Amino acid sequence: MVHWSAEEKQLIASVWAKVNVEECGAEALARLLIVYPWTQRFFDNFGNLSSPTAIIGNPKVRAHGKKVLTSFGEAIKNLDNLKVTYSKLSELHCDKLHVDPENFRLLGDILVIVLAAHFTKDFTPACQATWQKLVGLVAHALAHKYH
């Protein structure tokens, strides 16, 4: 059972309130595909991923990034129940999508860097620690139903 302090919940909520889910999601997914190009293997049908510019401008990347981060929002509403919240998505990523859970960790770390670049000074060490904890737990919940 994960414990979230009042301060942690506050840090999560206050950052999330200022996040543009569409922009941030698109940015995070684009960076995943740019910084770790082998992750493109899951997106063969996304069209042009041939350069950072192409990836950043790709409408399918943007749309999917938004979808992924919207789902992240669900985690934030259910901090005490992440495994249940992500149960179906976990099965999907294992059985249908065949995604190595290591990729969830990579995307989580990238999301933290995107937030850092966006919030700059305001992304304090306490903020980062809380968000690293959150992305770690989300990655763990998404891997939970793998078999």
Added chain:
Amino acid sequence: MLTGEDKKLIQQVWGKVGGCEEDVGADALWRMFHAYPPTKTYFPHFDLSQGSDQIRGHGKKVVVALGNAIKNLDNLSQALSELSNLHAYNLRVDPFRFPLQFLSQCLQVVLATRLGKEYTPEVHSAVDKFMSAVAAVLAEKYR
């Protein structure tokens, strides 16, 4: 591994760190200790309170060493050879897992907070590759 473009971007980014080695290093270390508490186990002899002289001193040391590596991107193995020995035989920081990855993540967060939009995907990619290369060299002599 590192392209010509990567090397250029890394040198540019590092140019912006010049003069702030202690701040950047201390910030990165503090974030690492805060976000990944097990990393503190390597520093039982340190005062790990925020802003401590030891954290500042060590942070500066780390960033200066990275700066030196950046001046020798074509020969990282040799440039980091002594540090590689140190980490393998004396410090024995776990090479496979987290500490070097965690430091890389925290250093990148510090760069991103300082550079904002200028920490572009291309820069991010170059720095991530560089830190991977450094970690690989430091782990070379472990066994």
